[in-house]
Amino acid sequence: MGAVTMWVVGIIVLPLLAFAVSVLFLGVSRKVTARIQRRYGPPLYQPVIDVVKLLAQQENVSHGVVFDAGVVLALGGSIATVLFIPVGGLHPLATGGDLLVVLYLMLLAPLGLALAAGAAENPNASIGVSRKLILALGYEVPFLLALLAVMVHSETTSLAEIARSQQASVLGWGLFRVPLSALAVCLVLPAMLGLRPFDMATAPQEIASGPLVEFGGKYLALAALQGALHSYIVIALFVDVFLGGGANVLTFLAKVFAVFLAGLLVNAVYPRVRIDQALRFCWKWPALLALLGLVVVMVAGR
Amino acid sequence: MDRAQIPKILKSPGNWGRKYSLWAVYFCTGCGIIEIPPVITSRWDAERFGVIPMATPRQGNLFMITGYVSLKTLGAIIRTYDQMLDPKYVVGFGSCPVNGGMYWDSYNTIKNLDKYIPVDGWISGCMPRPEAIFIAVTHLWTLIDKGLADGYKRYKDNYEFYSQNQRRVLPHLPKFAGEYEAEALTA
Numbered sequence: 001m002g003a004v005t006m007w008v009v010g011i012i013v014l015p016l017l018a019f020a021v022s023v024l025f026l027g028v029s030r031k032v033t034a035r036i037q038r039r040y041g042p043p044l045y046q047p048v049i050d051v052v053k054l055l056a057q058q059e060n061v062s063h064g065v066v067f068d069a070g071v072v073l074a075l076g077g078s079i080a081t082v083l084f085i086p087v088g089g090l091h092p093l094a095t096g097g098d099l100l101v102v103l104y105l106m107l108l109a110p111l112g113l114a115l116a117a118g119a120a121e122n123p124n125a126s127i128g129v130s131r132k133l134i135l136a137l138g139y140e141v142p143f144l145l146a147l148l149a150v151m152v153h154s155e156t157t158s159l160a161e162i163a164r165s166q167q168a169s170v171l172g173w174g175l176f177r178v179p180l181s182a183l184a185v186c187l188v189l190p191a192m193l194g195l196r197p198f199d200m201a202t203a204p205q206e207i208a209s210g211p212l213v214e215f216g217g218k219y220l221a222l223a224a225l226q227g228a229l230h231s232y233i234v235i236a237l238f239v240d241v242f243l244g245g246g247a248n249v250l251t252f253l254a255k256v257f258a259v260f261l262a263g264l265l266v267n268a269v270y271p272r273v274r275i276d277q278a279l280r281f282c283w284k285w286p287a288l289l290a291l292l293g294l295v296v297v298m299v300a301g302r
Numbered sequence: 303m304d305r306a307q308i309p310k311i312l313k314s315p316g317n318w319g320r321k322y323s324l325w326a327v328y329f330c331t332g333c334g335i336i337e338i339p340p341v342i343t344s345r346w347d348a349e350r351f352g353v354i355p356m357a358t359p360r361q362g363n364l365f366m367i368t369g370y371v372s373l374k375t376l377g378a379i380i381r382t383y384d385q386m387l388d389p390k391y392v393v394g395f396g397s398c399p400v401n402g403g404m405y406w407d408s409y410n411t412i413k414n415l416d417k418y419i420p421v422d423g424w425i426s427g428c429m430p431r432p433e434a435i436f437i438a439v440t441h442l443w444t445l446i447d448k449g450l451a452d453g454y455k456r457y458k459d460n461y462e463f464y465s466q467n468q469r470r471v472l473p474h475l476p477k478f479a480g481e482y483e484a485e486a487l488t489a
Contacts, residue, residue: 030349039347046323046352053319053363059388061360204357216360216387 010092011083018082021253022228023047029264036268047224054221061216063120070116071215071222077108078229085236086160088249098157099147102237109230110136113211113223120214128210131275132201138282139188145290146181149297150241153178159237163245174242180293182242187286189259191278192234194227195267200275235259320363320389321443322352327362329382332369334396334429341432351439359385364442366435367421370398370405371412377472383419388454391446392421393438397428404428417467420453420460 026047034041062068083092084102110132117125154162166172175182191198202210215223239245239255246252273281311318330338342348342355356362359382371379383392394415397403402413415421422445425438445451457464468475 034347034349038344040350041347042349042352046349049319049323049352050325051319052315053323056316056319057363057387057389061387208357209361212361213358214360220361 007092010090014087014090014092015079015082017087017249018079018229018232019225021256022232023051023225025231025257025260026224026228029260029267032261032264033268036265047228051221051224054216054224055218057217060218061214062219063116063214066119067116067214067219070112070114070119071219071226072112073115074109074112075222075226075229077105077112078226078233080108081105081233082229084159085233086163086240086245087236088246088252090249091160099151099159099162099241100157102159103144103147106233109226113226116219116223117211117214122213124207124209124213125211127207128201128203128213131207132211134275135191135198135201135278135282138279139191139286142184142188142282142286142290143192145287145294146178146184147241149178149181149290149294150174152294152301153297159240163240166244167247170244173244178242178293178297180289180296184286184290184293185238185242187289188282189234189238190263190266191282193231193263195263197266197270197273198278199267200272200278203272231260232256235263317446321446324351324353324364324391324439324442325356325362326353326364326366327359327382327386328355328357329359329365329379330369331367331371331375331379332396332398334368334398337395337429337432337435338366338368341435346432346436348435348439351436353439359383360387362386363390365390365392366395367392367399367415368395370396370403370408371415373410373412373471376412376418376468377475380419380468380472380475389451390454391423391442391451392419392453393442394421394424395435395438396430397426400424400426412471418464418471420456420464422451422453 024044027042027044030046031041031044081102084105085091114129114132117129150162151157154165156162156165162174166174166177170176190196194201200206202212207213212220212223235256236252238259239252243255243259246255338355340346342353348354353364359365363386365379365383365386367379383390394400398405398411399415399421402408402411405411406413412418423438423442425434427434442451
Protein backbone atom coordinates (compact mmCIF):
# COMPACT_ATOMS: atom_id res chain seq x y z
CA MET A 1 0.00 0.00 0.00
CA GLY A 2 2.79 2.39 0.96
CA ALA A 3 4.59 1.75 -2.31
CA VAL A 4 1.45 2.40 -4.35
CA THR A 5 0.78 5.67 -2.49
CA MET A 6 4.35 6.78 -3.10
CA TRP A 7 3.93 5.90 -6.79
CA VAL A 8 0.75 7.96 -7.17
CA VAL A 9 2.24 10.87 -5.21
CA GLY A 10 5.33 10.76 -7.43
CA ILE A 11 3.25 10.87 -10.60
CA ILE A 12 1.33 13.92 -9.34
CA VAL A 13 4.27 15.72 -7.75
CA LEU A 14 6.86 15.33 -10.52
CA PRO A 15 5.12 17.42 -13.24
CA LEU A 16 4.14 20.09 -10.67
CA LEU A 17 7.72 20.25 -9.46
CA ALA A 18 8.96 20.44 -13.04
CA PHE A 19 6.52 23.29 -13.83
CA ALA A 20 7.51 25.24 -10.70
CA VAL A 21 11.23 24.79 -11.33
CA SER A 22 11.07 25.61 -15.04
CA VAL A 23 8.99 28.77 -14.53
CA LEU A 24 11.43 29.84 -11.80
CA PHE A 25 14.25 29.18 -14.26
CA LEU A 26 12.58 31.46 -16.80
CA GLY A 27 12.47 34.25 -14.23
CA VAL A 28 16.05 33.65 -13.13
CA SER A 29 17.24 33.60 -16.74
CA ARG A 30 15.73 37.02 -17.46
CA LYS A 31 17.13 38.49 -14.25
CA VAL A 32 20.63 37.02 -14.73
CA THR A 33 20.77 38.09 -18.39
CA ALA A 34 19.74 41.59 -17.31
CA ARG A 35 22.47 41.74 -14.66
CA ILE A 36 25.08 40.57 -17.21
CA GLN A 37 23.95 43.36 -19.54
CA ARG A 38 24.14 45.83 -16.59
CA ARG A 39 20.38 46.27 -16.42
CA TYR A 40 18.15 46.00 -13.37
CA GLY A 41 15.90 43.44 -14.99
CA PRO A 42 12.27 42.40 -14.40
CA PRO A 43 11.04 40.92 -11.10
CA LEU A 44 11.69 37.22 -10.56
CA TYR A 45 7.98 36.40 -10.98
CA GLN A 46 7.68 38.21 -14.35
CA PRO A 47 7.08 34.92 -16.29
CA VAL A 48 4.09 34.25 -14.01
CA ILE A 49 2.65 37.67 -14.91
CA ASP A 50 3.27 36.96 -18.60
CA VAL A 51 1.59 33.54 -18.54
CA VAL A 52 -1.37 34.91 -16.54
CA LYS A 53 -1.77 37.71 -19.08
CA LEU A 54 -1.61 35.30 -22.03
CA LEU A 55 -4.15 32.95 -20.45
CA ALA A 56 -6.46 35.89 -19.65
CA GLN A 57 -6.31 37.25 -23.21
CA GLN A 58 -9.85 37.85 -24.46
CA GLU A 59 -9.16 36.80 -28.04
CA ASN A 60 -7.37 33.64 -29.19
CA VAL A 61 -6.70 33.06 -32.87
CA SER A 62 -6.62 29.39 -33.80
CA HIS A 63 -5.55 28.04 -37.18
CA GLY A 64 -7.52 24.81 -37.23
CA VAL A 65 -7.71 21.52 -35.39
CA VAL A 66 -4.09 20.54 -36.10
CA PHE A 67 -2.93 23.85 -34.60
CA ASP A 68 -4.83 23.20 -31.36
CA ALA A 69 -3.83 19.54 -31.21
CA GLY A 70 -0.18 20.28 -31.96
CA VAL A 71 0.20 22.62 -28.98
CA VAL A 72 -1.50 20.14 -26.67
CA LEU A 73 0.63 17.28 -28.06
CA ALA A 74 3.80 19.28 -27.40
CA LEU A 75 2.89 20.08 -23.80
CA GLY A 76 1.54 16.58 -23.14
CA GLY A 77 4.66 14.99 -24.60
CA SER A 78 6.85 17.11 -22.33
CA ILE A 79 4.80 16.22 -19.24
CA ALA A 80 5.00 12.51 -20.15
CA THR A 81 8.78 12.79 -20.55
CA VAL A 82 9.11 14.39 -17.11
CA LEU A 83 7.52 11.29 -15.53
CA PHE A 84 10.25 9.01 -16.91
CA ILE A 85 13.22 11.07 -15.65
CA PRO A 86 14.37 10.17 -12.12
CA VAL A 87 14.58 13.21 -9.83
CA GLY A 88 16.79 12.28 -6.89
CA GLY A 89 14.99 9.33 -5.29
CA LEU A 90 11.71 10.03 -7.08
CA HIS A 91 11.24 7.86 -10.15
CA PRO A 92 7.66 6.59 -10.43
CA LEU A 93 7.90 5.33 -14.01
CA ALA A 94 11.69 5.09 -14.46
CA THR A 95 11.69 1.38 -13.63
CA GLY A 96 9.10 0.71 -16.34
CA GLY A 97 10.83 2.71 -19.05
CA ASP A 98 14.47 3.35 -19.77
CA LEU A 99 16.70 5.84 -21.55
CA LEU A 100 15.42 4.76 -24.98
CA VAL A 101 11.83 5.56 -23.98
CA VAL A 102 12.91 9.03 -22.85
CA LEU A 103 14.70 9.60 -26.16
CA TYR A 104 11.56 8.70 -28.11
CA LEU A 105 9.20 10.70 -25.86
CA MET A 106 11.43 13.76 -26.22
CA LEU A 107 10.59 13.79 -29.95
CA LEU A 108 6.86 14.36 -29.27
CA ALA A 109 7.26 18.01 -28.25
CA PRO A 110 9.15 19.21 -31.37
CA LEU A 111 6.72 17.17 -33.50
CA GLY A 112 3.71 18.88 -31.90
CA LEU A 113 5.20 22.33 -32.35
CA ALA A 114 6.12 21.55 -35.96
CA LEU A 115 2.53 20.39 -36.65
CA ALA A 116 1.09 23.55 -35.09
CA ALA A 117 3.55 25.77 -36.94
CA GLY A 118 2.74 24.00 -40.22
CA ALA A 119 -1.00 24.46 -39.65
CA ALA A 120 -0.41 28.19 -39.15
CA GLU A 121 0.84 28.41 -42.77
CA ASN A 122 3.22 31.27 -42.06
CA PRO A 123 6.44 31.25 -44.13
CA ASN A 124 8.47 32.34 -41.09
CA ALA A 125 7.13 29.36 -39.16
CA SER A 126 8.16 26.96 -41.95
CA ILE A 127 11.68 28.42 -42.01
CA GLY A 128 11.88 28.10 -38.22
CA VAL A 129 10.73 24.48 -38.26
CA SER A 130 13.15 23.53 -41.03
CA ARG A 131 16.01 25.17 -39.10
CA LYS A 132 14.96 23.36 -35.93
CA LEU A 133 14.92 19.99 -37.71
CA ILE A 134 18.30 20.59 -39.37
CA LEU A 135 19.74 21.58 -35.99
CA ALA A 136 18.25 18.43 -34.44
CA LEU A 137 19.94 16.43 -37.20
CA GLY A 138 23.18 18.11 -36.11
CA TYR A 139 23.02 17.54 -32.36
CA GLU A 140 21.29 14.13 -32.32
CA VAL A 141 24.33 12.41 -33.85
CA PRO A 142 26.85 13.32 -31.08
CA PHE A 143 24.14 13.06 -28.40
CA LEU A 144 23.10 9.52 -29.34
CA LEU A 145 26.74 8.41 -29.77
CA ALA A 146 27.54 9.75 -26.28
CA LEU A 147 24.51 8.06 -24.71
CA LEU A 148 25.46 4.82 -26.47
CA ALA A 149 28.90 5.03 -24.83
CA VAL A 150 27.23 5.56 -21.43
CA MET A 151 24.89 2.59 -21.95
CA VAL A 152 27.78 0.37 -23.02
CA HIS A 153 29.87 1.51 -20.07
CA SER A 154 27.23 0.92 -17.39
CA GLU A 155 25.87 -2.18 -19.21
CA THR A 156 22.26 -1.07 -18.74
CA THR A 157 19.70 1.11 -20.51
CA SER A 158 17.78 1.94 -17.32
CA LEU A 159 18.09 5.64 -16.51
CA ALA A 160 17.42 5.07 -12.78
CA GLU A 161 20.13 2.40 -12.73
CA ILE A 162 22.65 4.68 -14.51
CA ALA A 163 21.93 7.49 -12.03
CA ARG A 164 22.20 5.19 -9.02
CA SER A 165 25.48 3.60 -10.15
CA GLN A 166 27.23 7.00 -10.05
CA GLN A 167 26.32 7.98 -6.51
CA ALA A 168 29.21 6.27 -4.67
CA SER A 169 31.57 9.25 -4.97
CA VAL A 170 32.16 12.33 -7.11
CA LEU A 171 34.76 10.40 -9.12
CA GLY A 172 32.03 7.88 -9.98
CA TRP A 173 30.12 10.53 -11.99
CA GLY A 174 29.71 9.92 -15.68
CA LEU A 175 31.65 13.14 -16.21
CA PHE A 176 34.81 11.38 -14.98
CA ARG A 177 34.08 7.84 -16.15
CA VAL A 178 33.19 8.73 -19.75
CA PRO A 179 34.81 12.21 -20.04
CA LEU A 180 34.90 12.38 -23.84
CA SER A 181 31.17 11.67 -24.15
CA ALA A 182 30.36 14.17 -21.39
CA LEU A 183 32.41 16.84 -23.16
CA ALA A 184 30.64 16.10 -26.46
CA VAL A 185 27.20 16.52 -24.83
CA CYS A 186 28.41 19.72 -23.09
CA LEU A 187 29.25 21.15 -26.52
CA VAL A 188 25.82 20.37 -28.02
CA LEU A 189 23.84 21.28 -24.88
CA PRO A 190 23.21 24.91 -25.99
CA ALA A 191 21.89 23.58 -29.31
CA MET A 192 19.53 21.17 -27.52
CA LEU A 193 18.29 23.96 -25.25
CA GLY A 194 17.93 26.38 -28.17
CA LEU A 195 20.26 28.89 -26.53
CA ARG A 196 22.66 31.21 -28.32
CA PRO A 197 24.85 30.64 -30.31
CA PHE A 198 22.36 28.03 -31.60
CA ASP A 199 19.04 29.90 -31.33
CA MET A 200 18.53 30.29 -35.08
CA ALA A 201 15.27 28.29 -34.98
CA THR A 202 13.45 30.96 -32.97
CA ALA A 203 15.47 34.01 -34.07
CA PRO A 204 13.10 36.90 -33.31
CA GLN A 205 15.01 39.48 -35.35
CA GLU A 206 15.34 37.35 -38.50
CA ILE A 207 12.24 35.19 -38.81
CA ALA A 208 9.90 36.74 -36.20
CA SER A 209 10.39 34.01 -33.54
CA GLY A 210 10.10 31.14 -36.06
CA PRO A 211 7.60 28.39 -35.17
CA LEU A 212 5.89 30.65 -32.61
CA VAL A 213 5.15 33.42 -35.11
CA GLU A 214 1.38 32.79 -35.25
CA PHE A 215 1.00 31.90 -31.57
CA GLY A 216 -0.91 34.30 -29.38
CA GLY A 217 -2.97 34.25 -26.20
CA LYS A 218 -3.39 30.87 -24.54
CA TYR A 219 -1.51 29.09 -27.33
CA LEU A 220 1.58 31.19 -26.65
CA ALA A 221 1.16 30.56 -22.91
CA LEU A 222 1.15 26.77 -23.45
CA ALA A 223 4.07 27.01 -25.87
CA ALA A 224 6.06 29.12 -23.39
CA LEU A 225 5.41 26.60 -20.61
CA GLN A 226 6.43 23.79 -22.95
CA GLY A 227 9.65 25.58 -23.84
CA ALA A 228 10.51 26.03 -20.17
CA LEU A 229 9.70 22.38 -19.48
CA HIS A 230 11.90 21.32 -22.40
CA SER A 231 14.95 23.08 -20.90
CA TYR A 232 14.27 21.36 -17.59
CA ILE A 233 14.00 17.92 -19.28
CA VAL A 234 17.25 18.24 -21.23
CA ILE A 235 19.23 19.49 -18.23
CA ALA A 236 17.69 16.87 -15.90
CA LEU A 237 18.68 14.16 -18.37
CA PHE A 238 22.23 15.54 -18.51
CA VAL A 239 22.45 15.62 -14.70
CA ASP A 240 21.12 12.05 -14.40
CA VAL A 241 23.51 10.66 -16.98
CA PHE A 242 26.72 12.63 -16.39
CA LEU A 243 26.50 14.41 -13.01
CA GLY A 244 25.43 11.49 -10.85
CA GLY A 245 21.72 12.35 -10.49
CA GLY A 246 21.10 13.34 -6.90
CA ALA A 247 20.98 11.69 -3.47
CA ASN A 248 17.72 13.55 -2.86
CA VAL A 249 15.52 16.02 -4.70
CA LEU A 250 17.33 19.10 -3.39
CA THR A 251 20.84 18.10 -4.50
CA PHE A 252 19.39 17.09 -7.85
CA LEU A 253 17.73 20.47 -8.34
CA ALA A 254 20.92 22.24 -7.22
CA LYS A 255 22.88 20.44 -9.95
CA VAL A 256 20.17 21.21 -12.54
CA PHE A 257 20.33 24.87 -11.54
CA ALA A 258 24.14 24.95 -11.83
CA VAL A 259 24.05 23.52 -15.37
CA PHE A 260 21.24 25.93 -16.31
CA LEU A 261 23.27 28.89 -15.02
CA ALA A 262 26.32 27.82 -17.06
CA GLY A 263 24.14 27.61 -20.18
CA LEU A 264 22.73 31.04 -19.40
CA LEU A 265 26.18 32.62 -19.24
CA VAL A 266 27.00 31.20 -22.68
CA ASN A 267 23.63 32.44 -23.95
CA ALA A 268 24.18 35.98 -22.65
CA VAL A 269 27.51 36.68 -24.32
CA TYR A 270 27.51 34.83 -27.66
CA PRO A 271 26.04 36.03 -30.96
CA ARG A 272 23.96 33.78 -33.18
CA VAL A 273 25.63 31.61 -35.84
CA ARG A 274 24.09 30.52 -39.15
CA ILE A 275 22.36 27.15 -39.46
CA ASP A 276 25.03 25.73 -41.82
CA GLN A 277 27.79 26.77 -39.41
CA ALA A 278 25.92 25.10 -36.55
CA LEU A 279 25.48 21.87 -38.50
CA ARG A 280 29.16 21.85 -39.51
CA PHE A 281 30.21 22.45 -35.89
CA CYS A 282 27.93 19.73 -34.48
CA TRP A 283 29.09 17.12 -36.97
CA LYS A 284 32.75 18.04 -36.56
CA TRP A 285 33.95 18.41 -32.96
CA PRO A 286 31.19 16.97 -30.72
CA ALA A 287 30.54 14.06 -33.09
CA LEU A 288 34.27 13.22 -33.33
CA LEU A 289 34.66 13.41 -29.54
CA ALA A 290 31.60 11.25 -28.97
CA LEU A 291 32.80 8.66 -31.51
CA LEU A 292 36.25 8.60 -29.88
CA GLY A 293 34.58 8.22 -26.47
CA LEU A 294 32.53 5.28 -27.73
CA VAL A 295 35.66 3.57 -29.16
CA VAL A 296 37.54 4.08 -25.87
CA VAL A 297 34.66 2.62 -23.86
CA MET A 298 34.33 -0.40 -26.20
CA VAL A 299 38.10 -1.10 -26.16
CA ALA A 300 38.41 -0.61 -22.38
CA GLY A 301 35.38 -2.86 -21.80
CA ARG A 302 36.91 -5.73 -23.73
CA MET B 303 5.88 43.42 -4.74
CA ASP B 304 3.78 45.70 -2.58
CA ARG B 305 1.90 43.57 -0.05
CA ALA B 306 -1.16 45.83 -0.22
CA GLN B 307 -1.54 44.87 -3.88
CA ILE B 308 -2.14 41.17 -3.23
CA PRO B 309 -5.96 41.33 -2.65
CA LYS B 310 -6.30 43.38 -5.83
CA ILE B 311 -4.27 40.83 -7.79
CA LEU B 312 -6.37 37.95 -6.49
CA LYS B 313 -9.55 39.84 -7.38
CA SER B 314 -8.56 40.27 -11.02
CA PRO B 315 -5.44 38.35 -12.07
CA GLY B 316 -6.09 39.16 -15.74
CA ASN B 317 -5.91 42.89 -15.08
CA TRP B 318 -2.69 42.39 -13.13
CA GLY B 319 -1.19 40.51 -16.06
CA ARG B 320 -2.32 43.07 -18.64
CA LYS B 321 -0.85 45.90 -16.57
CA TYR B 322 2.60 44.56 -15.85
CA SER B 323 3.21 42.54 -18.99
CA LEU B 324 2.94 44.96 -21.91
CA TRP B 325 4.61 43.37 -24.91
CA ALA B 326 5.37 45.99 -27.52
CA VAL B 327 5.16 45.26 -31.22
CA TYR B 328 8.48 45.90 -32.92
CA PHE B 329 7.22 48.30 -35.56
CA CYS B 330 9.12 51.42 -36.65
CA THR B 331 7.06 54.02 -38.47
CA GLY B 332 9.29 57.09 -38.40
CA CYS B 333 12.21 58.87 -36.81
CA GLY B 334 10.82 58.32 -33.29
CA ILE B 335 12.08 54.75 -33.32
CA ILE B 336 15.55 56.14 -32.61
CA GLU B 337 14.45 56.60 -28.98
CA ILE B 338 13.41 52.95 -28.60
CA PRO B 339 16.84 51.16 -28.62
CA PRO B 340 18.08 53.08 -25.53
CA VAL B 341 14.73 52.40 -23.86
CA ILE B 342 14.90 48.62 -24.23
CA THR B 343 18.66 48.24 -23.68
CA SER B 344 20.94 48.86 -20.72
CA ARG B 345 20.60 52.63 -20.38
CA TRP B 346 16.87 52.77 -19.61
CA ASP B 347 15.95 49.05 -19.30
CA ALA B 348 12.21 48.88 -20.12
CA GLU B 349 12.07 45.27 -18.92
CA ARG B 350 11.81 46.63 -15.34
CA PHE B 351 8.27 47.69 -16.27
CA GLY B 352 7.49 44.39 -17.98
CA VAL B 353 7.77 46.03 -21.42
CA ILE B 354 9.67 43.95 -23.94
CA PRO B 355 9.64 44.12 -27.74
CA MET B 356 7.90 41.23 -29.51
CA ALA B 357 8.61 40.21 -33.06
CA THR B 358 5.06 39.54 -34.23
CA PRO B 359 1.70 41.30 -33.79
CA ARG B 360 0.11 38.06 -32.57
CA GLN B 361 2.29 38.15 -29.47
CA GLY B 362 2.19 41.87 -28.73
CA ASN B 363 -0.45 43.93 -26.93
CA LEU B 364 1.17 47.37 -26.91
CA PHE B 365 1.49 49.20 -30.21
CA MET B 366 3.65 52.32 -30.27
CA ILE B 367 3.36 54.54 -33.33
CA THR B 368 6.77 56.19 -33.27
CA GLY B 369 6.81 59.27 -35.47
CA TYR B 370 5.13 60.50 -38.64
CA VAL B 371 2.68 58.16 -40.38
CA SER B 372 2.92 58.18 -44.16
CA LEU B 373 0.01 56.77 -46.16
CA LYS B 374 1.95 53.67 -47.10
CA THR B 375 2.85 53.04 -43.45
CA LEU B 376 -0.76 53.60 -42.41
CA GLY B 377 -1.79 50.54 -44.45
CA ALA B 378 0.81 48.43 -42.65
CA ILE B 379 -0.24 49.88 -39.28
CA ILE B 380 -3.90 49.03 -39.86
CA ARG B 381 -3.03 45.51 -40.97
CA THR B 382 -0.76 45.02 -37.94
CA TYR B 383 -3.39 46.42 -35.58
CA ASP B 384 -6.03 44.06 -36.97
CA GLN B 385 -3.72 41.08 -36.38
CA MET B 386 -3.11 41.91 -32.72
CA LEU B 387 -5.24 40.11 -30.14
CA ASP B 388 -7.63 41.85 -27.72
CA PRO B 389 -6.99 43.60 -25.37
CA LYS B 390 -4.52 45.82 -27.22
CA TYR B 391 -3.29 49.31 -26.46
CA VAL B 392 -2.04 51.95 -28.89
CA VAL B 393 0.25 54.81 -27.87
CA GLY B 394 1.12 57.63 -30.25
CA PHE B 395 4.72 58.71 -29.74
CA GLY B 396 5.83 62.21 -30.80
CA SER B 397 4.01 65.20 -32.23
CA CYS B 398 3.38 63.78 -35.69
CA PRO B 399 0.71 61.16 -34.87
CA VAL B 400 -1.02 63.73 -32.60
CA ASN B 401 -1.55 66.59 -35.07
CA GLY B 402 0.82 66.15 -37.99
CA GLY B 403 3.71 67.94 -36.29
CA MET B 404 6.23 69.34 -38.72
CA TYR B 405 4.54 67.38 -41.54
CA TRP B 406 1.30 69.30 -41.04
CA ASP B 407 0.71 70.20 -44.67
CA SER B 408 2.42 67.23 -46.25
CA TYR B 409 0.90 65.52 -49.28
CA ASN B 410 1.44 61.94 -48.08
CA THR B 411 1.19 61.85 -44.27
CA ILE B 412 -1.91 61.72 -42.11
CA LYS B 413 -2.39 64.34 -39.43
CA ASN B 414 -4.42 62.69 -36.65
CA LEU B 415 -3.87 58.99 -36.08
CA ASP B 416 -6.94 58.73 -33.85
CA LYS B 417 -9.19 58.98 -36.89
CA TYR B 418 -7.81 55.74 -38.39
CA ILE B 419 -7.15 53.50 -35.39
CA PRO B 420 -8.19 54.14 -31.77
CA VAL B 421 -5.34 55.55 -29.65
CA ASP B 422 -5.24 55.05 -25.88
CA GLY B 423 -2.55 57.56 -25.02
CA TRP B 424 -0.27 60.20 -26.45
CA ILE B 425 3.33 61.17 -25.78
CA SER B 426 3.83 64.62 -27.21
CA GLY B 427 7.14 66.25 -28.06
CA CYS B 428 9.60 66.27 -30.89
CA MET B 429 11.43 64.08 -29.85
CA PRO B 430 10.09 62.96 -26.48
CA ARG B 431 12.85 61.75 -24.17
CA PRO B 432 13.07 58.01 -23.39
CA GLU B 433 11.81 58.75 -19.85
CA ALA B 434 8.55 59.93 -21.42
CA ILE B 435 7.87 56.34 -22.49
CA PHE B 436 7.99 55.24 -18.86
CA ILE B 437 5.64 58.06 -17.84
CA ALA B 438 3.31 56.86 -20.60
CA VAL B 439 3.55 53.25 -19.42
CA THR B 440 2.76 54.13 -15.80
CA HIS B 441 -0.10 56.33 -17.01
CA LEU B 442 -1.37 53.43 -19.11
CA TRP B 443 -1.35 51.31 -15.94
CA THR B 444 -3.78 53.69 -14.23
CA LEU B 445 -5.95 53.77 -17.37
CA ILE B 446 -6.06 49.95 -17.44
CA ASP B 447 -6.92 49.93 -13.73
CA LYS B 448 -9.84 52.30 -14.26
CA GLY B 449 -10.95 50.49 -17.44
CA LEU B 450 -10.37 53.61 -19.55
CA ALA B 451 -7.87 52.02 -21.95
CA ASP B 452 -10.68 50.64 -24.10
CA GLY B 453 -9.49 51.52 -27.60
CA TYR B 454 -10.04 47.96 -28.83
CA LYS B 455 -13.70 48.18 -27.78
CA ARG B 456 -14.12 51.60 -29.40
CA TYR B 457 -12.68 50.16 -32.63
CA LYS B 458 -15.34 47.45 -32.72
CA ASP B 459 -18.20 49.76 -31.71
CA ASN B 460 -17.30 52.49 -34.23
CA TYR B 461 -15.85 50.28 -36.95
CA GLU B 462 -17.89 52.05 -39.60
CA PHE B 463 -16.28 55.42 -38.74
CA TYR B 464 -12.73 54.05 -38.67
CA SER B 465 -13.24 51.99 -41.82
CA GLN B 466 -14.59 54.98 -43.77
CA ASN B 467 -11.64 57.14 -42.72
CA GLN B 468 -9.19 54.38 -43.65
CA ARG B 469 -10.77 53.82 -47.07
CA ARG B 470 -10.86 57.54 -47.83
CA VAL B 471 -7.05 57.82 -47.74
CA LEU B 472 -6.32 54.22 -48.72
CA PRO B 473 -8.86 53.15 -51.37
CA HIS B 474 -6.97 49.94 -52.11
CA LEU B 475 -6.79 48.64 -48.52
CA PRO B 476 -7.59 44.90 -48.62
CA LYS B 477 -11.08 44.14 -47.46
CA PHE B 478 -11.99 41.64 -44.78
CA ALA B 479 -13.22 38.19 -45.73
CA GLY B 480 -16.64 39.04 -44.32
CA GLU B 481 -17.09 41.94 -46.69
CA TYR B 482 -16.02 39.82 -49.64
CA GLU B 483 -18.65 37.25 -48.72
CA ALA B 484 -21.32 39.93 -48.37
CA GLU B 485 -20.43 41.27 -51.80
CA ALA B 486 -20.50 37.81 -53.33
CA LEU B 487 -23.96 37.23 -51.82
CA THR B 488 -25.41 40.48 -53.19
CA ALA B 489 -23.85 40.04 -56.64
